Amino acid sequence: MTQFTRRGAMGAMGAAVTLPMLAGPALAQTKLTVGALRFTSHAASFVAFERGYFADEGLEVEFKFFQAAQPMAVAIASGDADYAVTAISGGLISLAEKGAAKVIGGALSEEKGIDGQKILASNAAYEAGMTSPAALDGKSFGITQAGSSFHYMGSKIAAAEGADVTFKPLQKVGAVIGALKSGQIDAWSIVPHIAKPLAGAGAAHIIGNVSDYLPDYQVTTVFTSARNAANERAKTQAFLRAFARGADDFNAALVDKTAGDDAAEDMVKLIHKYVYTDREYEKAKAGIVNGAMRINKNAALNMGSVQDQLGWFQSEGLIKDSITTETLVDTSYVDIM
Structure with missing residues (x-):
């Protein structure tokens, strides 16, 4: 802090x-x-x-x-x-x-019409076939803590896709980013000012939009x-x-x-x-x-x-x-x- x-x-x-x-x-x-x-x-x-x-x-x-x-x-x-x-x-x-x-x-x-939060896949998960949220079943999803907004978003996305997802609490946003880059987690959702640079640098892949699952969130x-x-x-x-x-x-x-x-x-x-x-x-x-x-x-x-x-x-x-x-x-x- x-x-x-x-x-x-x-x-x-x-x-x-x-x-x-x-x-x-x-x-x-x-x-x-x-x-x-x-x-x-x-x-x-x-x-x-x-x-x-x-x-x-x-x-x-x-x-x-x-x-x-x-x-x-x-x-x-x-x-x-x-x-x-x-x-x-x-x-x-x-x-x-x-x-x-x-x-x-x-x-x-x-x-609607404003580019919002993104759903990300790690490079390893993307290369293994997780190219959309429909492939989340059996995958891990990064969160800061249980009961966080990341947990809420991930759970709602998984439920919509009928996916069984493992949530991994990592306490801090920086730790979640590190885990995504290293392939310790398969997926995450985050605001675009973090998601787009990660994808642009080749550190992760954007596979969907949170607004598709939570309009007017x-x-x-x-x-x-x-x-x-x-x-x-x-x-x-x-x-x-x-x-x-x-x-x-x-x-x-x-x-x-x-x-x-x-x-x-x-x-x-x-x-x-x-x-x-x-x-x-x-x-x-x-x-x-x-x-x-x-x-x-x-x-x-x-x-x-x-x-x-x-x-x-x-x-x-x-x-x-x-x-x-x-x-x-x-x-x-x-x-x-």
């Missing part, structure tokens, strides 16, 4: 959002910590930070970076982070059941501690407003491509400060652009997808049958899709 902080960041103003804007910062110098992964899909927070949208709301933001969803959820519950963006996991749901965490919005989504959510949701309403709404402005800028530049070529180039350079930082810009650019999936406007949440995910966790015996969407989501903050 690494940290990065910048205070008082100011920049160009983005497109207006329908969430109500404050006339001026009502929360001057309010410090908060935002959990993130170094993924293009977390760009709304990065944009809000770099372009001063958090500062406009009186928020002084520090980032904490993680390598998997579950540790981020634990950090929110313990107070080590205030807000975060990540996939729904068994750990997050369990924390919500204990009254420690709440989902307050939606972020990354699969959307709510990939990631915005969440916070139950304490923040209940007792820090002004701060939480301020965070969501700034996040939504960042998402609007990102979508206009790289998803809808309505902001022009210069704006797209500026956006990629901004994201490169956080994603593929170990690569030169020209080598990182394609991977970042390839990761440009929709981030929901106004942090809207696809409740149908959330319900489907809860149903899967329950069917696998990973959470209690008594848990409902109300357990997980504070709908008082949510623009429901």
Whole structure:
């Protein structure tokens, strides 16, 4: 886990959002910590930070970076982070059941017509005939932890294909990548900014799209501690407003491509400060652009997808049958899709 902080960041103003804007910062110098992964899909927070949208709301933001969803959820519950963006996991749901965490919005989504998450095969598995998800039976599928989004996606894909799949928990995304490259696992599913460079470098093969199995999948959510949701309403709404402005800028530049070529180039350079930082810009650019999936406007949440995910966790015996969407989501903050 690494940290990065910048205070008082100011920049160009983005497109207006329908969430109500404050006339001026009502929360001057309010410090908060935002959990993130170094993924293009977390760009709304990065944009809000770099372009001063958090500062406009009186928020002084520090980032904490993680390598998997579950540790981020634990950090929110313990107070080590205030807000975060990540996939729904068994750990997050369990924390919500204990009254420690709440989902307050939606972020990354699969959307028809937008190139989304890919299903990958290792070179060894591909050469042995696994050239489509229909050949998953008897194969191994990499996940970070049991109950992770990777587990959910892999299970739904396998069920649709009638395949018996072995899931291998490897704890970190980097470890899953290494296992795929070395042939220790046969398959994986991941966002395009990781999948396409792996395939382009000859380290794996793309054999399908997650959206073919999970259309309109709510990939990631915005969440916070139950304490923040209940007792820090002004701060939480301020965070969501700034996040939504960042998402609007990102979508206009790289998803809808309505902001022009210069704006797209500026956006990629901004994201490169956080994603593929170990690569030169020209080598990182394609991977970042390839990761440009929709981030929901106004942090809207696809409740149908959330319900489907809860149903899967329950069917696998990973959470209690008594848990409902109300357990997980504070709908008082949510623009429901």
